[in-house]
Amino acid sequence: MRGRLIQGGSCKAKSVLLDGLKDHLRTIKRSGRIVFIGRGTSYNAALATRPILVELSGIPITMEVASDLLDRQGPIYREDTTVFVSQSGETADTLHALECALENGALCVGITNTVGSAIARNTHCGVHINAGAEIGVASTKAYTSQIVVMAMLALAIGGDAISNQARREAIIDGLFELPNIKVKEVLKxxxxxxxxxxxxxxxxxxxxxxxxxxxxxxxxxxxxxxxxxxxxxxxxxxxxxxxxxxxxxxxxxxxxxxxxxxxxxxxxxxxxxxxxxxxxxxxxxxxxxxxxxxxxxxxxxxxxxxxxxxxxxxxxxxxxx
CATH class of the missing domain: 3.40.50.10490 (Glucose-6-phosphate isomerase like protein; domain 1)
Structure with missing residues (x-):
């Protein structure tokens, strides 16, 4: 969250700044739907944030397991924004789904933990979660960081809606309290x-x-x-x-x-x-x-x-x- 969440002050509003997305936010907000694509833990992280994404964006949100999307040749349209979630950025089925989305003209967003990975290189824009290397198969800190990044994505997409302003500020306050107060408490x-x-x-x-x-x-x-x-x-x-x-x-x-x-x-x-x-x-x-x-x-x-x-x-x- 560091550098991306702005807590505000006397003259600044609370907000979110995702540099990797700022040039494409207008396109994302005009999407017919947003399709989140991942596997395993990355899919679960997207699923965990679906309600807040729907609430703040007002855009239809679809969740897809990459392998299933490929097996049934699920349709992806030019009006879609496709979000590819992967810890490594090299997940094979997620990469194949990315190729299909690019061929169909959709805007492709990557959320990965690995700078320079295939998903980071081949998507139009995205966010690195910066959780540090996962040592082993079981993704843990990447999972919690993916949830936080996708919550910030929801804030960025719904950032200009006056009706959501109080809700957005409460979410930002909650994010600031998360690491040093709430997670420390649960670790006890x-x-x-x-x-x-x-x-x-x-x-x-x-x-x-x-x-x-x-x-x-x-x-x-x-x-x-x-x-x-x-x-x-x-x-x-x-x-x-x-x-x-x-x-x-x-x-x-x-x-x-x-x-x-x-x-x-x-x-x-x-x-x-x-x-x-x-x-x-x-x-x-x-x-x-x-x-x-x-x-x-x-x-x-x-x-x-x-x-x-x-x-x-x-x-x-x-x-x-």
Whole structure:
């Protein structure tokens, strides 16, 4: 965020400055739709920021898994802005999708962590996330940084709408508080999180339920378990619980439910009650002070995390996970 977020002052408004995009912002704002294309963690990061992108831009937003887009030859039009999200900037299917978008005349934007990568070189414009090199397969700091960059992208696209001004300023304030206040606070859970895997180390499978902003968090948490622990894990949209996943629930299967306080909180409370009724073995992540509201009869293992604005909650929630 350094150098890109302007906190304002007595005569300056709070704003965002993305030098790599400033010459193309007018074109992006006139797009028929914005298509985010990525794979794995990068796709999850885009999915986490979709609600705030839709809210601030007022432009239809589409999320595409690069391999699926190629397999079904999904249409890309000249009026589209295509955003290619990749930690390495060298993801093969994402690069092939970029070639198709260029051939079809779409504006191509890159969001990568690697200066000089193929996506950085071949897109019309973009943003480097500057998270530093990821050492290993499991992308972690790039994921949280991608979410922050795409939140700033949403601010930049919606930057001249007077109706959104108060909301934009609140988002900028939230971004400034994120590293030195909220993330430091969640890192104090270190010992508690170290104790939790001792209960799960012998398990063969793990389900993770999320909703709204935190559906992407559920997908990302499950992906990391597969990549690092070599254990089966599945991220599930909590609204689809009754359509298959509920049949898997018993007293043996460990389940993580992300139920931090947002617009979906009451729905997640209902999900927890239904899982408990099926004797589910639950670990619930909630906002500080909500333990009593989410632990049915005190039977759930609860992780309490700091409360932030809904669009930034995925950054906080993914850290302990």
């Amino acid at each position: 859970l270190d010992q508690e999180i170290k104790d939790l895997p001792k209960l799960l180390i012998a398990e063969q499978s793990l389900l993770v339920f999320g909703r709204g902003y935190n559906y992407a968090t559920a997908l990302e948490r499950a992906l990391k378990v597969k990549e690092v622990a070599l254990m089966h894990s599945e991220g599930i949209l909590a609204g689809e619980m009754k359509h298959g996943p509920l049949a898997l629930v018993d007293e043996n299967l460990p389940i993580v439910v992300i139920a931090t306080r947002d617009a979906c909180f009451s729905k997640q409370q209902s999900v927890i009650q239904q899982l408990h009724a099926c004797n589910g073995r639950l670990v619930v992540m909630c906002s500080k002070g909500d333990a009593a509201s989410v632990s049915v009869c005190g039977s759930c293992r609860v992780i309490e995390v700091p409360q932030v604005e809904d669009y930034l909650q995925p950054v906080i929630n993914v850290v302990p996970l």
